[in-house]
Amino acid sequence: MYSMSSRELIQQLQDMDNAQRLEVIATATRLVREDLARRASTAPPPDPEQRLRQAALAVKDLYEDGPLTEWTSLDAEDVLDDGAAQG
Numbered sequence: 366m367y368s369m370s371s372r373e374l375i376q377q378l379q380d381m382d383n384a385q386r387l388e389v390i391a392t393a394t395r396l397v398r399e400d401l402a403r404r405a406s407t408a409p410p411p412d413p414e415q416r417l418r419q420a421a422l423a424v425k426d427l428y429e430d431g432p433l434t435e436w437t438s439l440d441a442e443d444v445l446d447d448g449a450a451q452g
Contacts, residue, residue: 369377378386 378389381389
């Protein structure tokens, strides 16, 4: 089987008219979609617990000595706004 290098492929595309280029693009897009669909159908389903863990780890730095630490409920005290306290 002959394998064309990227440089050779680009040269071939330069020699084509627009209709031929669009045909190549359509075929390449179809092949990519088929490959992605095949991979998705063979991949194990995502574990919801694992996804939650990954999401929590992604924002962990925001809540542990980060910019949002002061807005976390560390000691579960009621928080009243100054406006709400004045009634």
